[in-house]
Amino acid sequence: MTVTPETHRRVDARAAAAGRTTARTLRDVFGWSRPFEASLLPPPMLELARAAAVLAGDGPLFRSKVRFSSIGGRIFAHSAYPTLAADAVFFGPDTYRYCDLVVDEATFDGRRAKRVVDVGCGSGAGGIVASTHAERVVLADINGAALALSTANAALAGIEDRVEIVESDVLRGVDGPIDLVIANPPYMVDPASRAYRDGGGSFGEALAVRIAREALERLEPGGRLVLYTGAAVVDGVDTFLRAVREVCIEARADWRYREIDPDVFGEEIEQNDAYAAVERIAAVALVATRPAG
Numbered sequence: 093m094t095v096t097p098e099t100h101r102r103v104d105a106r107a108a109a110a111g112r113t114t115a116r117t118l119r120d121v122f123g124w125s126r127p128f129e130a131s132l133l134p135p136p137m138l139e140l141a142r143a144a145a146v147l148a149g150d151g152p153l154f155r156s157k158v159r160f161s162s163i164g165g166r167i168f169a170h171s172a173y174p175t176l177a178a179d180a181v182f183f184g185p186d187t188y189r190y191c192d193l194v195v196d197e198a199t200f201d202g203r204r205a206k207r208v209v210d211v212g213c214g215s216g217a218g219g220i221v222a223s224t225h226a227e228r229v230v231l232a233d234i235n236g237a238a239l240a241l242s243t244a245n246a247a248l249a250g251i252e253d254r255v256e257i258v259e260s261d262v263l264r265g266v267d268g269p270i271d272l273v274i275a276n277p278p279y280m281v282d283p284a285s286r287a288y289r290d291g292g293g294s295f296g297e298a299l300a301v302r303i304a305r306e307a308l309e310r311l312e313p314g315g316r317l318v319l320y321t322g323a324a325v326v327d328g329v330d331t332f333l334r335a336v337r338e339v340c341i342e343a344r345a346d347w348r349y350r351e352i353d354p355d356v357f358g359e360e361i362e363q364n365d366a367y368a369a370v371e372r373i374a375a376v377a378l379v380a381t382r383p384a385g
Contacts, residue, residue, distance in 0.1 A: 094161040094184050098359055100124070100173050114153060122160045125172040127153040158241075159183070163191050163217060168245050170215040171237070175288065179237040181214050182288040186375065189352055190276040190320040191221045193377050197318045198225040198272065200381070205272035205316075211262055211303055212277045214288060216242030220249045222274055230270075232260040235287050262299075263306050271315040273307040275300070279322035279332075280357065281366035295324035295370065297332040304336050304378065308343035314384040317345075320377055322356060324370045332376065340380050347380035 095103070104124065107113070115121045115128035127150040130138060141147050146157045159172045161183050170183035198205060205226040210219030213231040215238070223229045229251070231242040239257050246255040260266050263273070277299045282290035292298035300321040307317040323332035333349060340347040353375040361367045 094159070094170075094187070096185055096357075097174065121156055122158070125156065125159055125174075127151075127155050129153060161187075163188060163221065166220065166249050168215045168217050168220075169241050169248070171241075175286070176284075178284070178286050179235050180286060180288055181235070181238045181241050183215050183217065186276060186320070186322075186356075187215070187217050189375060190218055193320050193352070194218050194222050194274050194318060195225075197316070197377075197379050198222045198274070200316050201314070207268065207270055208272040208274060209263065209266055209270050211260075211273060211275040211307070212238075212299075213242050214238050214276070216245045218274050218276055219255070220245060220251065222272070223249070223251050223254060226272065228254055228256070230256045230258055230266055232258045232263070232266055234259065234261050238288075262303055263310050266310075269312050270307075270310055271312045272318070273303075273311060273315070274318045275303045275307075276320045277303055280360065281364060283364070283366075291321075295326070295331050295366070296322065297324065297335060300332060301335045301339060304380065305339045305343075308339065308345055308380060308382055311382040313382060315382050317378070317380045317382075319379075320352070320375070323351075323374045323376045324367065325372050325374060326369050328371070330374070330376070336378060340378075343380070344383050345380040346383070347378065349376065349378050351376050 115126040120126045121128045148155045158169045161168050171180040175182050207228045208222050208226040209230040213219050213233045216231045219229045219231045233239055243257050246252045258265050278289045279291040279296045280289050281296045323330045351374045355372045356375045357373050
């Protein structure tokens with residue numbers, strides 16, 4: 093189970109205060125991303141990790157560059173904590189909420205999707221979960237590190253024969269028909285401009301709005317968009333909803349919108365100057381269907 097970065101920091105601080113600064117178990121290595129002595133890993137595992145170049149030196153110790161999390165019995169590799177690199181592949185509580193939304197909405201009109209595209213796939217969790225309800229899955233991302241990890245995760249899930257891995261800026265690199273688009277794009281304003289975190293726009297909403305617009309243009313008639321994102325609320329106004337409503341109206345889409353969690357990443361309001369006027373950040377879901385005719 094992956095916790096929020098803030099919870100991870102607190103748990104690490106508590107362990108350090110108790111003198112537990114290095115890993116004692118594989119869970120510490122691949123879950124809590126703690127430094128470890130080479131002898132902690134079974135020799136075959138150590139050799140595989142070295143061959144895959146997923147170990148980093150930390151003085152006389154090592155750290156794993158990857159972390160592992162599970163959803164619904166499947167295991168996913170993603171970037172280790174802390175995710176400071178510009179090309180880090182994030183996995184956290186949002187991922188679980190996103191995958192739950194995909195499970196709820198991936199099947200529509202009593203049929204399986206023929207071809208689903210997970211835009212900005214990251215670890216590929218959403219698309220891989222959706223594969224249960226689809227004939228083909230496209231895992232698309234602009235981030236090469238994400239494509240490498242999603243390729244590995246598709247193999248771990250045993251579905252690599254039904255998966256296409258595509259480097260793509262939203263849908264620009266994806267050819268062919270699409271009848272389901274799913275996405276969990278970055279939605280924060282990030283001073284470090286990390287790809288997995290910075291959504292652009294005044295409050296991080298720009299990329300999600302763009303995905304909605306391009307998806308509703310590309311989907312086959314009757315096709316569906318399932319979008320999980322965050323929405324900054326200013327003076328009681330949901331700034332993402334205000335922007336995406338116009339996109340849905342222009343596309344003449346049949347659409348639904350709801351809050352999944354009314355208050356996420358509350359620490360950003362205090363720590364990030366871009367949120368000086370923001371009351372809260374909500375996790376939201378947009379489900380939009382392109383007209384059939």
